[in-house]
Amino acid sequence: MAKPPLSMSHDELRALVEAHVLGALPADEREAFEAHVATCASCATEVRAYAPVVGALARVVPQVDPPAALRARVLSAVVTDTRPGSDVVSAFRRTDATGSDASKVRLKPDTTYRSVRPWLAAAASIALAVGLAVYSSQLRGRIASLEGRLRDALARADATERREADARRAADEAQSQVAILTAPDVVRIDLAGQPAAPTAAARAMWSRQRGLVFTASNLPPLPAGRIYQLWVLTAEPAPISAALLRPDPSGRASAMVVTPVDMPAPTAMAVTIEPEGGVPAPTGDRYLVGVAPGH
Amino acid sequence: MWLLWAVIDRSGAASRWIEDRAKDEAALDRMRRGDAEALAELYDRHARPVYSLALRVLQDEGDAEDIVQDVFSQAWRQAARFDSARGNVAAWLLTIARSRAIDRLRARRARPDRGAELPPLPEIADAAPAADLQLLAAEQVARIRGALAALPLLQRVAIELAYYEGLTHTEIAERLEQPLGTVKTRIRLAMTKLREALAGA
Numbered sequence: 175m176a177k178p179p180l181s182m183s184h185d186e187l188r189a190l191v192e193a194h195v196l197g198a199l200p201a202d203e204r205e206a207f208e209a210h211v212a213t214c215a216s217c218a219t220e221v222r223a224y225a226p227v228v229g230a231l232a233r234v235v236p237q238v239d240p241p242a243a244l245r246a247r248v249l250s251a252v253v254t255d256t257r258p259g260s261d262v263v264s265a266f267r268r269t270d271a272t273g274s275d276a277s278k279v280r281l282k283p284d285t286t287y288r289s290v291r292p293w294l295a296a297a298a299s300i301a302l303a304v305g306l307a308v309y310s311s312q313l314r315g316r317i318a319s320l321e322g323r324l325r326d327a328l329a330r331a332d333a334t335e336r337r338e339a340d341a342r343r344a345a346d347e348a349q350s351q352v353a354i355l356t357a358p359d360v361v362r363i364d365l366a367g368q369p370a371a372p373t374a375a376a377r378a379m380w381s382r383q384r385g386l387v388f389t390a391s392n393l394p395p396l397p398a399g400r401i402y403q404l405w406v407l408t409a410e411p412a413p414i415s416a417a418l419l420r421p422d423p424s425g426r427a428s429a430m431v432v433t434p435v436d437m438p439a440p441t442a443m444a445v446t447i448e449p450e451g452g453v454p455a456p457t458g459d460r461y462l463v464g465v466a467p468g469h
Numbered sequence: 470m471w472l473l474w475a476v477i478d479r480s481g482a483a484s485r486w487i488e489d490r491a492k493d494e495a496a497l498d499r500m501r502r503g504d505a506e507a508l509a510e511l512y513d514r515h516a517r518p519v520y521s522l523a524l525r526v527l528q529d530e531g532d533a534e535d536i537v538q539d540v541f542s543q544a545w546r547q548a549a550r551f552d553s554a555r556g557n558v559a560a561w562l563l564t565i566a567r568s569r570a571i572d573r574l575r576a577r578r579a580r581p582d583r584g585a586e587l588p589p590l591p592e593i594a595d596a597a598p599a600a601d602l603q604l605l606a607a608e609q610v611a612r613i614r615g616a617l618a619a620l621p622l623l624q625r626v627a628i629e630l631a632y633y634e635g636l637t638h639t640e641i642a643e644r645l646e647q648p649l650g651t652v653k654t655r656i657r658l659a660m661t662k663l664r665e666a667l668a669g670a
Binding site for chain 1: 505508509512513516517518520521522524525528530533534537538541542545556559560563564566567568571578609610612613614617622626628630631632633635636637638639641644653656657659660661663664667
């Protein structure tokens with residue numbers, strides 16, 4: 175590293191313990207922290223105290239059985255390709271009859287990633303910076319409001335049983351929405367109001383892996399027997415019906431849809447007014463229309 | 470009466486757990502001498518949590534299988550480096566699994582950290598065995614699950630992005646478009662709560 179070592183006080187370093195045990199420190203801070211903790215007993219104690227938390231985080235994930243065939247594959251590959259102790263360190267240990275060096279040996283994760291070429295890193299950083307700027311501006315407002323929704327939903331869960339069920343549904347939905355909004359492959363489509371509803375506006379966020387979140391505002395009240403229907407346009411000729419929307423009194427409507435993984439990527443989206451119950455293909459006036467980026 | 474049963478059940482689980490730990494350490498000893506049976510034994514006890522963690526990080530079954538192979542291959546090669554004073558075998562395998570999975574996730578994103586210097590998860594020595602025994606593994610997991618669910622959403626998202634997606638706090642701040650100081654505070658608060666959840670009765 176060309177950068178000079180960071181200079182931080184004990185208290186500043188102590189504040190990094192939690193990020194450190196999660197592996198969330200950038201390289202320079204991690205080096206400074208590791209140098210400090212080697213000589214600071216109280217910080218070392220703090221780090222050790224987090225071992226059970228980190229261990230539990232590793233085991234708190236949904237438990238899934240590996241495929242049965244994997245066992246034979248792993249065991250035969252491991253035992254035929256390598257000998258135990260083929261690493262330099264343990265070879266060294268075998269030659270050392272006292273074994274006293276073993277206690278000094280510490281595991282270091284393999285560092286093959288260091289071979290990544292700098293130009294590749296630079297290109298990726300530029301792409302990342304551009305992507306993040308777009309991405310994070312989309313997320314900020316949504317996440318803040320979803321956090322509020324989730325908190326409210328969880329608070330409401332203390333009420334009656336029926337209300338608890340509703341609240342949990344809302345909490346789950348808020349969490350699923352966050353999953354979509356934070357998906358690496360998220361695509362945003364902004365929809366603009368059409369002559370039938372010039373002040374209406376909407377936004378859709380779509381992730382192939384995680385689904386679609388749609389929110390609209392300023393939709394005109396529905397006449398009796400009518401409903402708004404959301405359409406996804408793809409490379410296929412027929413629009414796909416995604417959801418029926420009934421705005422609340424303030425004109426807001428939202429929907430969250432799990433989309434099939436093999437669905438073609440949306441090129442555009444539209445909201446039309448249709449007979450109640452929805453129709454297989456759009457027939458009514460368009461209220462909102464938006465085109466996906468790049469189309 | 471049920472209380473008595475709970476106590477008996479707990480001590481049964483505790484002795485099984487101690488027994489498993491001793492078996493793991495014995496297996497590593499045998500692996501050092503080239504005993505492939507011992508590796509198979511270790512696989513049977515730990516492949517499931519290792520695979521599950523890799524699957525959570527990588528969200529891809531094929532990639533998760535590769536990580537399982539990497540982990541047990543590394544355990545076989547480095548059996549001599551394992552020091553039981555610094556932690557238990559299960560935690561060691563999961564630390565390797567997390568670090569391999571995050572490396573692969575980052576390679577997949579073609580998204581190296583600044584200067585291609587990626588932060589591995591630090592290896593943390595275990596708390597003293599006596600303290601370990603106070604809480605069995607399954608109970609720890611249940612408590613952490615409850616504590617995670619009780620965290621404010623942004624605190625939980627910050628923890629998840631760090632541990633399961635390998636982002637640094639700077640990257641988390643960028644991803645969530647929150648000030649870095651806020652993200653640091655959230656991580657500290659959340660981790661403190663998780664720690665208290667394990668410590669509290």
